[in-house]
Every structure is written in C-alpha cells, then in structure tokens.
Amino acid sequence: MEERKYLTTWRKYIPVIRLHLKRSLNEDQSFKLNITDFESAGDRGKSGYTFSLAMENGKVTNNISGSAVARDLFEALKNDEAIKDFIQDKNIKISVGKSFLLTIKTTHVSAYK
Template sequence: MEERKYLTTWKRYMPVIRLHLKKSLNEDQQFKLNITDFESAGDRGKSGYTFNINMENGKVINNISGSAVARDLYEAIKADEAVTTLLNNRSVKISVGKSFILSIKTTHLSAYK
C-alpha cells in the first residue's frame, strides 16, 4: 500500500479547498488542479488521478480504498478543523475528473431520514 504520497500536496491545497467548500453551500464549485504537483508526488500512470469522495457529516460513505489520491485528500480534510466544521450536517461530493478539475457539490442533510 502506498504511503501517503499525496498528503503534502493536498495540504498545500487546503486553503483553496476550504474557500471553495464554503462557497459550495450556495453553488457548486470547481477549480483546476496543477497536474505536475501530483505527478511529482507519485506516478498514477494509466489509472490516473480521477476519484469521487462522498461524505455525510464528514464521514466517507463510498469506497475510496483503491485511490491513494482520494485517501490522502480525506486525511488532509480530517486534519483541518475549519473544514470538518463545514462538513457537519452536510452531504459533500468531491471529485476530480480526467481534465484535472476538482468539483465540490454540497447539500444540507435532512433531519428526517
């Protein structure tokens, strides 16, 4: 298993992610990542850097175990107190596609399940 190759890279992005998470409460957010930041951390080759993280109340609800990039982003999110506060009572989907654009969609969780 890979050892947190992307954690340092994600930590550098956390101020931007924090800002976009706040803005995502009103509308979906997107911003372009610098692919060389990730390529220098580790080569994903054909598998690429695409992933989806679905969270409810700050807990991942889908399987991200196959993506070191996603796992390390989640580690960086959990370590950021301001971000974990933003995730309370919310459903958040963070994804990165082939074009290397990070998307954030946030919805409020209903009190009624």
C-alpha cells in the same frame, strides 16, 4: 499500501478547498488542479488521478480504498479544524476528472431520515 504520497500536495490546496467548500453551499464549485503537483508526488500511470469522494457528516460514504489520491485528500480535510467543523451535517461530493478539475457539491443532510 502506499505511504500517503499525496498528503503534502493536498495540504497545499487546503486553503483553496476551504474557500470553495464555503462557496459550495450556494452553488457547485470547481477549480483546476496543477497536474505536476500530483505527478511529482507519485506516478499513477494509466489509472490516473480521477476519483469521487462522497461524505456525509464528515464520514466517507463511498469506497475510496482503491484511490490513494482520494484517501489522502480525506486525511487532509479531516485534519483541518475549519473544514472538520464545516463538513458536519452536510453531504459533500468532491470529484476530480481527467482534466484535473476538482468539483465540490454540497447539500445539507436532511433532518428527515
């Protein structure tokens, strides 16, 4: 298991992610990540840095065990008090594609289950 190589990198992005999370209530948000930030943290080689992180009520709902980048992002998110409060009672999907564009989609959790 890798030792949280990307945690420091994600912590740098937390203020930007916090802002985009708030805005994502009105419309989907995306912004470009700096590839060199991630490459200097660890070489993912051919597997790349792409991932999808789905959360409901602050809990991960998809399998991110194979992605150190996604696991460290979730760790950084849940350690930020403002974000931890924000992600409650919401469905949030954060994904990063090959072009290093981070996308955030947020919806409120339906009260009707």
